[in-house]
Amino acid sequence: MASKESGKLDIETDLLKRAMDLALEHGASYADVRVETYISEGAQAENGLCKSVAKGAGTSVGVRALAGGSWGFASMDVPDEHGFKGVLDDSIARAVRHAKAQTRFPEVKLAKVKPVRKHIKAEFEREPIDLDAKVKFVQEVSKAAKSMETIVMSLAEVYHVDSTKHFCSTEGALITQDFLRVGGDILCNAHRSGQSQTYYKPYGALGGWEFIERFDIESLALRVANMSRRLVTEARVPKSGLTTVVTKPSFNMLKVHEIVGHPVEADRVLGGESAWAGRAWWKDLQGKRVASPLVTAVSDARPMEKHKGFYGTFAFDDEGVPAQRVVHLQNGILKGFLHSRQTAYLSGARPSGAMRANHAGLMPMIRMTNTYFEPATGGPSTLEECIEDIKDGVLMGHQSIPSIDSRRYRFQISAYEAWEIKNGEVGGLLKNTAMMGTTPEYLKSINIVGGPKTWELYQIPNCGKGDPMQIMRLSNGGPIMVGKACIQGGA
Amino acid sequence: MEQLPEIVDMLLALAKRAHGVNEVEAYVSRNTMTSVRVETLRPKGRTVGPFGQQLFTLQNWEASIKVVINKAVGVFSTNYMTRPALQRAVDMAVRNARAMAPDPDFVSLARPTGKRPVAIAPDPRILKGDAGPTLVDQVEAATALIDEKDLDLAGSVMAVSAEVCMANTNGVSIDGSADTFTVAALTAERVDGPEVVSSGVGWSSSRKIKQLDACAAAQDALTWARMRPERKTAPPGEYNVILGPYAVADLFDNMLSNALSLDRVYYGWSWLPSDFKELPTGKKVRVPRMNERIASEAVTIIDDPTMKAAMGSRTYDDEGLPTYRKVLIEKGDLKEILSSSYYANLYGRESTASGFRYGLRPGRLASCEPSSYPTNLIMPAGDWTYDELIEESKGPTLVIPRTWYTYPTRYGGTGFSSSNRSTCFLIEKGKAVPVAPNAFKLSGDIRKFLDGVQAVGKDVKVATTWAASSAFIVPHVLSSGIRVEKPQEQK
Numbered sequence: 001m002a003s004k005e006s007g008k009l010d011i012e013t014d015l016l017k018r019a020m021d022l023a024l025e026h027g028a029s030y031a032d033v034r035v036e037t038y039i040s041e042g043a044q045a046e047n048g049l050c051k052s053v054a055k056g057a058g059t060s061v062g063v064r065a066l067a068g069g070s071w072g073f074a075s076m077d078v079p080d081e082h083g084f085k086g087v088l089d090d091s092i093a094r095a096v097r098h099a100k101a102q103t104r105f106p107e108v109k110l111a112k113v114k115p116v117r118k119h120i121k122a123e124f125e126r127e128p129i130d131l132d133a134k135v136k137f138v139q140e141v142s143k144a145a146k147s148m149e150t151i152v153m154s155l156a157e158v159y160h161v162d163s164t165k166h167f168c169s170t171e172g173a174l175i176t177q178d179f180l181r182v183g184g185d186i187l188c189n190a191h192r193s194g195q196s197q198t199y200y201k202p203y204g205a206l207g208g209w210e211f212i213e214r215f216d217i218e219s220l221a222l223r224v225a226n227m228s229r230r231l232v233t234e235a236r237v238p239k240s241g242l243t244t245v246v247t248k249p250s251f252n253m254l255k256v257h258e259i260v261g262h263p264v265e266a267d268r269v270l271g272g273e274s275a276w277a278g279r280a281w282w283k284d285l286q287g288k289r290v291a292s293p294l295v296t297a298v299s300d301a302r303p304m305e306k307h308k309g310f311y312g313t314f315a316f317d318d319e320g321v322p323a324q325r326v327v328h329l330q331n332g333i334l335k336g337f338l339h340s341r342q343t344a345y346l347s348g349a350r351p352s353g354a355m356r357a358n359h360a361g362l363m364p365m366i367r368m369t370n371t372y373f374e375p376a377t378g379g380p381s382t383l384e385e386c387i388e389d390i391k392d393g394v395l396m397g398h399q400s401i402p403s404i405d406s407r408r409y410r411f412q413i414s415a416y417e418a419w420e421i422k423n424g425e426v427g428g429l430l431k432n433t434a435m436m437g438t439t440p441e442y443l444k445s446i447n448i449v450g451g452p453k454t455w456e457l458y459q460i461p462n463c464g465k466g467d468p469m470q471i472m473r474l475s476n477g478g479p480i481m482v483g484k485a486c487i488q489g490g491a
Numbered sequence: 492m493e494q495l496p497e498i499v500d501m502l503l504a505l506a507k508r509a510h511g512v513n514e515v516e517a518y519v520s521r522n523t524m525t526s527v528r529v530e531t532l533r534p535k536g537r538t539v540g541p542f543g544q545q546l547f548t549l550q551n552w553e554a555s556i557k558v559v560i561n562k563a564v565g566v567f568s569t570n571y572m573t574r575p576a577l578q579r580a581v582d583m584a585v586r587n588a589r590a591m592a593p594d595p596d597f598v599s600l601a602r603p604t605g606k607r608p609v610a611i612a613p614d615p616r617i618l619k620g621d622a623g624p625t626l627v628d629q630v631e632a633a634t635a636l637i638d639e640k641d642l643d644l645a646g647s648v649m650a651v652s653a654e655v656c657m658a659n660t661n662g663v664s665i666d667g668s669a670d671t672f673t674v675a676a677l678t679a680e681r682v683d684g685p686e687v688v689s690s691g692v693g694w695s696s697s698r699k700i701k702q703l704d705a706c707a708a709a710q711d712a713l714t715w716a717r718m719r720p721e722r723k724t725a726p727p728g729e730y731n732v733i734l735g736p737y738a739v740a741d742l743f744d745n746m747l748s749n750a751l752s753l754d755r756v757y758y759g760w761s762w763l764p765s766d767f768k769e770l771p772t773g774k775k776v777r778v779p780r781m782n783e784r785i786a787s788e789a790v791t792i793i794d795d796p797t798m799k800a801a802m803g804s805r806t807y808d809d810e811g812l813p814t815y816r817k818v819l820i821e822k823g824d825l826k827e828i829l830s831s832s833y834y835a836n837l838y839g840r841e842s843t844a845s846g847f848r849y850g851l852r853p854g855r856l857a858s859c860e861p862s863s864y865p866t867n868l869i870m871p872a873g874d875w876t877y878d879e880l881i882e883e884s885k886g887p888t889l890v891i892p893r894t895w896y897t898y899p900t901r902y903g904g905t906g907f908s909s910s911n912r913s914t915c916f917l918i919e920k921g922k923a924v925p926v927a928p929n930a931f932k933l934s935g936d937i938r939k940f941l942d943g944v945q946a947v948g949k950d951v952k953v954a955t956t957w958a959a960s961s962a963f964i965v966p967h968v969l970s971s972g973i974r975v976e977k978p979q980e981q982k
Binding site for chain 2: 006043049050051052053054055057058059060064070071072073074075076077078079080082093095097098099101106131132134135153181191196197198200204246270271272273276278279280281282283284285331341343346347348358359361363364398400401402403404406407409410411412416431432433434436437439446464467468469470484486488490491
């Protein structure tokens with residue numbers, strides 16, 4: 001093993017295979033090890049001046065073992081290239097010991113998967129720019145945003161993370177996946193006459209700097225600044241009540257996330273998350289109608305053109321299961337859930353390739369991938385077509401903050417921006433607007449689903465789940481949709 | 492691996508040698524979490540468990556070096572601890588500082604405050620990582636309390652240690668400080684198919700594992716879960732509310748403690764009343780209106796990191812300053828605001844020693860920059876018994892022991908949305924009638940809630956919320972102006 005100039009460690013995979021033999025010798029019936037090594041670099045500017053530059057590097061090991069029927073897990077950071085083997089051996093011994101300490105509890109069993117040996121390289125066209133260029137980049141972006149009238153605070157961040165994940169199991173899997181991720185965010189705070197409004201937009205992609213160029217971040221910053229300005233200068237608070245609600249893809253990303261994506265996670269469906277993230281109201285409704293026939297929703301992690309660069313795209317999950325497409329709602333009927341090997345065994349289902357941890361040092365959990373509403377074949381191609389027959393309604397834009405009950409039944413999701421709809425046209429800008437509904441009533445009320453031209457996917461950089469909480473990156477979206485829900489105007 | 496003080500000394504020595512460096516801070520932490528996760532799984536109507544399904548140990552160590560060159564602050568963090576790796580960390584931090592222009596808002600790294608640290612002894616068993624077997628025993632004893640087939644128990648029983656060592660060139664240092672705490676956080680629910688009929692929560696926490704009582708936590712949770720609610724819901728409308736300690740903790744965590752932070756005021760993300768004022772440096776910033784009334788006279792809020800037995804206590808903050816008790820709100824008036832040294836210096840104030848490095852892994856993380864957090868946030872006990880609070884409330888009243896996803900409608904706003912996570916109670920003719928969990932959405936406004944506090948209970952409990960870094964030591968609170976929302980059902 002050698003320490004590269006970049007700060008990432010080169011991991012000898014033979015060591016991982018030997019470690020798995022050691023796990024079996026210790027008495028594990030199954031074990032897997034994940035090793036993640038990374039380097040990151042980022043810069044942040046405030047009002048046109050770079051305020052922080054942060055870089056980091058590290059390597060972590062996480063070992064999961066089944067012995068006596070329960071899971072044991074141990075993780076450690078690697079202090080240096082010579083200490084790697086010691087950390088690996090300690091983690092294995094501890095994980096197996098932990099598993100054996102729980103032999104009095106019922107046995108965990110796993111659905112079968114075919115072990116794979118593969119190395120998947122990161123796909124990118126352009127290397128990230130160097131640190132000096134990053135500093136210049138964020139300064140210019142935040143300066144442009146700050147120049148707009150009423151903007152009192154503009155923050156811009158950019159970063160890249162170069163990482164490699166290794167997965168090795170006692171069943172013979174040996175998978176290495178390289179990732180290059182670029183991203184950042186823009187935040188503007190506008191102030192006028194005692195009123196403040198914040199508008200925030202993250203951006204990012206799995207890939208190289210070509211994505212940052214494509215996003216045109218300076219224009220994005222100006223749009224963020226302009227919307228903050230408009231929210232304090234011209235927007236009004238909406239009237240609360242039940243109405244026709246049109247949701248843009250930038251709102252549907254959080255809507256599908258909260259009311260479809262989380263409740264199809266099988267650990268929640270089976271009750272395993274009941275102390276934290278909660279349960280799923282549609283637990284026993286597979287095969288039943290839960291939404292309008294226009295509604296189809298899927299999770300699809302497969303690397304294909306429309307998923308390119310999105311966080312929910314990968315080749316194998318953290319159990320070595322290949323990425324796949326899972327249909328959750330098909331024409332309004334509840335179909336499949338997202339499964340781990342364990343929940344698949346318990347449910348008589350197939351593992352979905354959805355087990356991911358945000359760090360090798362943490363246990364993987366069932367997570368969304370690219371989870372979205374499908375567009376309707378032959379559906380309207382434009383926003384204008386979607387709203388032409390609406391006399392009175394509200395158009396919800398870029399999502400902000402969710403609040404949803406622990407069964408994912410009653411929800412409120414707010415938006416940074418919304419607009420009134422009057423006589424088939426988009427009207428005045430609304431602020432402090434939230435959509436409130438009950439999942440089945442709302443999903444069944446959907447009467448227009450936009451066609452493929454209205455479909456968009458967005459990045460979610462911060463999905464929280466588990467204890468200790470893990471923050472996962474994934475992607476959500478959908479086409480323009482029209483349904484009935486309550487609008488709440490707030491403070 | 493080098494030990495923590497040696498790593499700090501080495502980092503400081505290496506950085507001082509670098510040309511042009513004005514100030515240096517070296518920080519190293521080692522964190523260990525041992526946890527047992529308990530849960531019931533119910534696939535296809537069968538019950539599996541409850542059982543301790545995962546016993547895990549997460550260990551991380553990280554070092555961070557911060558160098559100041561002509562008011563530009565460069566940072567590098569790593570978990571490689573060899574001398575060449577630390578030299579590289581220093582080189583990178585210097586490189587980062589040189590990539591930036593001077594930060595006109597930077598005054599200096601933390602300077603000694605003259606305050607004496609309040610030492611709180613850690614638990615050696617937790618520090619050694621030997622807590623696993625005790626935690627498994629506690630889980631087993633807690634699950635043995637389940638006496639009915641339709642009751643589920645889920646949650647975590649955990650022990651955490653955080654060891655910190657740091658020093659800067661201004662004479663601030665922590666030679667070695669260790670904090671330990673343990674928590675049992677358990678949820679019990681009565682289920683009927685997909686329905687959660689009744690739900691409760693229980694907590695036990697302490698600094699030492701001897702005082703941990705998972706059975707008491709389970710018993711509290713089961714007491715509520717055994718109830719048979721008489722109402723499936725409560726009518727929509729405005730209510731007086733008596734929030735239980737867990738609901739008060741949830742509300743304060745998401746709507747109050749983050750607002751009481753100077754950096755959030757600076758960025759415009761706090762709802763505290765503020766004005767734009769010019770600082771002596773000429774910079775115009777938001778300045779909180781100290782001594783302004785922000786709550787009713789019944790509200791006093793204290794941050795106390797020095798309590799011997801409380802899980803949130805810390806001897807030092809992560810900038811090396813001894814922590815101390817401070818009154819944040821006194822009889823409704825804003826008296827103090829939490830700060831780290833960067834923002835305190837900018838505002839010409841003294842740091843409240845509240846700069847903590849919390850992040851996405853357990854403990855205190857060198858890779859996270861200090862940000863202000865409360866430690867033990869206390870609302871002192873009032874004079875009212877639970878029965879007296881019920882008697883005192885005039886008009887429609889709900890008693891809500893536990894809320895869920897209490898989040899603001901927008902960043903920096905006062906409006907919030909929530910749900911009743913546990914069984915709650917509707918007061919009818921002086922009698923508390925149990926209402927099912929997840930029965931409705933709640934909406935409110937933190938300013939109105941604080942203004943409306945009429946009475947404070949006499950029994951306090953320690954609680955924390957999902958993924959919170961702080962402990963909340965709070966009683967029942969009677970206030971007004973919370974709305975029960977039943978979206979789509981209320982046409």
